[in-house]
Amino acid sequence: MPDAVSPGFLMYVLGFLLLLGPLVTIHELGHYLVGRWFGVRADVFSVGFGKELAGWTDKRGTRWKLAALPLGGYVQFAGDMNPASQPDAEWLKLPANERNCCFQAKPLWQRALIVLAGPLANFVFAIGILAAFVLAYGQVVAAPTIGKVEAGSVAAAAGLREGDRIVAIDGARVREFGDISQLVAPHPGEPLDVELIRAGESVSLEIVSARKTERDEFGNEFVRGYLGIGPSETTEGIWRSTRRRRSAANPPAPEARNGRSAPESRSWWRSCCSSRSTT
Numbered sequence: 001m002p003d004a005v006s007p008g009f010l011m012y013v014l015g016f017l018l019l020l021g022p023l024v025t026i027h028e029l030g031h032y033l034v035g036r037w038f039g040v041r042a043d044v045f046s047v048g049f050g051k052e053l054a055g056w057t058d059k060r061g062t063r064w065k066l067a068a069l070p071l072g073g074y075v076q077f078a079g080d081m082n083p084a085s086q087p088d089a090e091w092l093k094l095p096a097n098e099r100n101c102c103f104q105a106k107p108l109w110q111r112a113l114i115v116l117a118g119p120l121a122n123f124v125f126a127i128g129i130l131a132a133f134v135l136a137y138g139q140v141v142a143a144p145t146i147g148k149v150e151a152g153s154v155a156a157a158a159g160l161r162e163g164d165r166i167v168a169i170d171g172a173r174v175r176e177f178g179d180i181s182q183l184v185a186p187h188p189g190e191p192l193d194v195e196l197i198r199a200g201e202s203v204s205l206e207i208v209s210a211r212k213t214e215r216d217e218f219g220n221e222f223v224r225g226y227l228g229i230g231p232s233e234t235t236e237g238i239w240r241s242t243r244r245r246r247s248a249a250n251p252p253a254p255e256a257r258n259g260r261s262a263p264e265s266r267s268w269w270r271s272c273c274s275s276r277s278t279t
Contacts, residue, residue, distance in 0.1 A: 024072035030121025041101040077103040142177035153228020168195040181279035
């Protein structure tokens, strides 16, 4: 197998610039929009620093420009001496109507909100990107199909087999393998009604979960319910919308859903959704 080729230094630099430019632009746009909401005039909104390459002035007097150095950007409000937003003492000499449009003339709570709007815009933008990916591509999860049954476990004693697909536990629907642990763990040593599909037929079993003692990172011991089963290598595409959540009737292959091969998809959901290989 050929060795993986590491991206060159220029690719790292290009990636950094492509990340930094939009990130700072959204940040400064947050400042600008809230400032405009409170009646603060913006003299300049620049994408990048240095010499202006292109730009225009809108009807409010704001100069929108693209600068030569793509290392971020800035918004310069009326009353600022420079792009670093240092106050200019000359703003006090302006006529009253112009002075009221300066950042320094606004109440403290408005100035605080204008400052807060930058990082808040980045936060909301990040949430929007993640939400768009989930809505567009869904997420890959482990199917609730048994891939391993531990010898001597309560699952083996109850007759669970590899290939069984668990659909409900005590009447609660099981959508993915991670749901099994959440439904079993709170009931150590208690009987559970397990509904499953085996070879296309519905089967109901009563299983008394085992009591498994574990220790957390602080040294505290706790007991959880345990069956002794592990997931199969089957993954499924789950699509979630704001109105409903459903399993795709004919889910695409994992590599078609998110560009990863099946082994990569399995390691991805295991690292993100579960720290245990058995439940």
